[in-house]
Amino acid sequence: MDSADDSAPEPRHLASTVDQAMKILIVGAFGVGKTTLVESVSEIAPLRTEETITRASAGVDDLAGIEGKTSTTVAMDFGRITLNSRMALYLFGAPGQRRFWDLWEGLVTGAIGLLVVVDTRRLEDSFDVLDQLDLRGLPFAVAVNHFPDSAGHDDADLRDALDLLPETPLVHLDARSRDSSTQALIALVQYAARLKAQEKVA
Numbered sequence: 001m002d003s004a005d006d007s008a009p010e011p012r013h014l015a016s017t018v019d020q021a022m023k024i025l026i027v028g029a030f031g032v033g034k035t036t037l038v039e040s041v042s043e044i045a046p047l048r049t050e051e052t053i054t055r056a057s058a059g060v061d062d063l064a065g066i067e068g069k070t071s072t073t074v075a076m077d078f079g080r081i082t083l084n085s086r087m088a089l090y091l092f093g094a095p096g097q098r099r100f101w102d103l104w105e106g107l108v109t110g111a112i113g114l115l116v117v118v119d120t121r122r123l124e125d126s127f128d129v130l131d132q133l134d135l136r137g138l139p140f141a142v143a144v145n146h147f148p149d150s151a152g153h154d155d156a157d158l159r160d161a162l163d164l165l166p167e168t169p170l171v172h173l174d175a176r177s178r179d180s181s182t183q184a185l186i187a188l189v190q191y192a193a194r195l196k197a198q199e200k201v202a
Contacts, residue, residue, distance in 0.1 A: 017085045023110050024185060026077075026093045027133075028117035029125035033145040033175035034093040035077050037117060041181045042079025042091065076107055081182065089185060113139040113192040115184060117175065120150050123161060130162060139195050141169035141188040143181075167191075 026034050038046050077093030092107050108114070114133060118126040133140050142164060144153075155170055164170060169187045173180040 014080070014088060015082060015085065018082060018088045020087045021090060022087070022112045022189065023090045023092065024188060025108050025111045025114045026091060026117060027114055027129060029119070029122065029129055031122075032117045032119040032126075033147075034117050037115075037143075037145075037173075037175040037181045037184075038077040038079040038091050038093045040176055040178045041081045041185065043082060044080050047076075047078040076103070081185070083182075083186065083189070089189070091185075108138065111138060113141070113188050115188050116140055116142045117145050118142060118162070119145055119147065120153055120158070121147065123158075126162065139188070139192040141171060141184065141191055143184040144170070144172045145175045146172060 026037060028034050076095070077091075079091045079093075080088060081091065082088045092111070094107050095103060116126070116129060116133065142158075142162060144158065158164075159166075159168075159170060169191050171184045171187050173184045175181055
């Protein structure tokens with residue numbers, strides 16, 4: 001994806017006032033924009049483990065609809081964003097191809113929740129991803145990444161297609177935009193916090 005208007009933040013050290021750090025795992029199908037999201041919001045130079053897509057992946061990675069994609073994450077992306085003077089998020093982007101899903105087991109450890117990025121041009125690719133989340137029992141929010149050629153869809157139709165519970169957050173973003181990507185992460189943090197508060201009351 002081309003760069004959005006939001007300027008990238010300068011590299012910075014974690015503020016001494018931060019006393020709460022949380023881990024979020026960003027998942028989604030192949031090519032939905034996970035790496036772009038981590039890059040757009042990270043206040044430090046993000047760690048990337050991307051490799052060039054070669055002919056060896058032909059017939060393994062489906063490039064239909066994303067023919068311009070030339071690289072792919074093979075281990076993880078890592079970044080950090082400070083939400084306020086006391087709270088920071090550590091972001092781990094997981095590879096989307098099914099053959100790398102075993103890596104999710106290690107990456108999900110310690111996470112407060114998962115942000116699931118979806119591409120409505122290839123919505124069916126997200127079904128198996130969401131099935132995987134049901135096995136992990138962690139809070140998750142769904143972020144619809146808008147590409148230039150994405151068709152418009154009503155939220156109700158998206159919820160129905162993805163079989164989401166009414167309380168599951170569904171947000172829209174441009175993964176190139178720091179502002180909209182940050183708002184998606186905040187929606188997940190707030191949802192996870194509400195669930196945790198409800199557990200304490202119960």
